[in-house]
Amino acid sequence: MATKRDYYEVLGIDKKASTEDIKKAYRKLAKECHPDLHPNDAACEARFKEINEANEVLSDPEKRARYDQFGMDGPPMGGFGGFDASGFGGFESIFDQLFGGGMGQAQRRGGPRPGNDLRFNMRVTFEEAAFGVKKSFDFMRNEECETCHGSGAKEGTQPVTCATCKGTGQVRSSGGFMVTVRTCPTCQGTGQTVADPCTACSGSGRQRKKRTATVNVPAGIDDGQVIVMNGQGEPGTQGGPRGDLQIVISVTPHKLFVRDGTTLYLDMPITFTQAALGAALDIPTLQGKTSYKIPEGTQDGAKFRIKGEGIKQLHGAGRGDLVVRVKVEIPKRMNAKQKELLREFEKAATGKEYEGQKSFLDKVKASFRS
Numbered sequence: 001m002a003t004k005r006d007y008y009e010v011l012g013i014d015k016k017a018s019t020e021d022i023k024k025a026y027r028k029l030a031k032e033c034h035p036d037l038h039p040n041d042a043a044c045e046a047r048f049k050e051i052n053e054a055n056e057v058l059s060d061p062e063k064r065a066r067y068d069q070f071g072m073d074g075p076p077m078g079g080f081g082g083f084d085a086s087g088f089g090g091f092e093s094i095f096d097q098l099f100g101g102g103m104g105q106a107q108r109r110g111g112p113r114p115g116n117d118l119r120f121n122m123r124v125t126f127e128e129a130a131f132g133v134k135k136s137f138d139f140m141r142n143e144e145c146e147t148c149h150g151s152g153a154k155e156g157t158q159p160v161t162c163a164t165c166k167g168t169g170q171v172r173s174s175g176g177f178m179v180t181v182r183t184c185p186t187c188q189g190t191g192q193t194v195a196d197p198c199t200a201c202s203g204s205g206r207q208r209k210k211r212t213a214t215v216n217v218p219a220g221i222d223d224g225q226v227i228v229m230n231g232q233g234e235p236g237t238q239g240g241p242r243g244d245l246q247i248v249i250s251v252t253p254h255k256l257f258v259r260d261g262t263t264l265y266l267d268m269p270i271t272f273t274q275a276a277l278g279a280a281l282d283i284p285t286l287q288g289k290t291s292y293k294i295p296e297g298t299q300d301g302a303k304f305r306i307k308g309e310g311i312k313q314l315h316g317a318g319r320g321d322l323v324v325r326v327k328v329e330i331p332k333r334m335n336a337k338q339k340e341l342l343r344e345f346e347k348a349a350t351g352k353e354y355e356g357q358k359s360f361l362d363k364v365k366a367s368f369r370s
Contacts, residue, residue: 007054007067015068019059026055035182112240113189116142118233119246124217126254130286130311132219136212139245142234143209147200150237154196162187190237205237215247220262220314223251256284262311262320267327275299275328283324285309292324300328 008015011025029051038044057063120139128135144150153159161167165184169191173180183189197203215227226246233243258265270281278296282289283306292306303325310320334342 005050007058010050010054011058017058019061022055022058026051026059030055035180113237114240115234115236115243117243117246119248121248121250122215122217123250123252124221125252126257126259127286128217129221129223129249129251130219132221133217134214135217136214138210138212140208141211142206144235145198145201145205145207148198148205150205150235152194152198152201152203152205154198157194157196159190159192159194162191162193165191167191206234213245217249218314220312220316221249221251222259222261222314223249225249225314257286257322259311262313262318264310264320264322266322266324268324269327269329270294270298272328272330275326283322285322294326298326298328300326302326 008017011017011022011029013021013025017025030048033044033047033051035041035045035048057067118139118141120137122135122137124133124135145152148155151159162169162184164186165171169184169187169189170181171184173182184191187193194203198205201207213229213232215229217227221227226248229245229247231242232245235242256266264286266284268281268283270279274281274294275298276296278294278298280291280293283292285306287309290306290309292304294302294304303323306322306324308319309322312319331338
């Protein structure tokens, strides 16, 4: 027999987790691997059973106390049971907890069901993400049919009870000790079918429409983050609430800057004379440019931090920094005069000007002596 995992480990929570922490962890995990979302997936079914069993114990203060005291196999664990033959214990209530009636008892009885969430991919420029922007966009959304008002039935007729599930919205099949419960394929969980469909929507009760929405993209948003517009998704059924519109942000890369959180990075080439003698540089920033003096003897790859020239904190007041990394550029082509000046410089060199080279040569000598 396989050894059961610790219930806290199953839900991915600490042993000091609050009741609310347990509830949030359970809802998140159960939604991810619910059998209805992964039909014929034995691994997801087993995982869902494990999650449900852990929640059954940890969400009950009395059972949790006994579990904390005696562990998985102590004598008082007999009171933990509560699972039906399907191994999902309290199957109907689980649906109700997870989906607020969207896939639970209310759905099977033709009650309110929330509408589907929608996703829209929005591309913004690097500057728009940094400073924020207001954008309008068009998207497609299923709306309630204006002819049948969402019933799917032809005008003057009504939906009838589904013959497959007898109005429950679910079908069950058993095999040995396991009972599988899934959404009715005939009525899609509504418990009703349409004998004479509406011609405007072909019996679906929905019509696809173009809609326009306006969203405020906040300053500091990053690539891959999501803005949720509540109630802008598809309509629910039987009086259920609308779903949400999830806007996934995609940020166009910048030609100069690379972002890491609120910090900006800039590779800036300088001449070898600027590096050797020091120089006041005009540093480009997202807001224009700023002056920065580099010291003489600046080495290739040296980094300088300019405070407050990075990205604004999302929903915060602070702003990150700009980190400038200098790249010392060696000229590829020089005229005769330039070459002669460099030769004169080399003749006048004592060797102390090049600390790295001196250190390297000392190490070479030491290695041969040993």
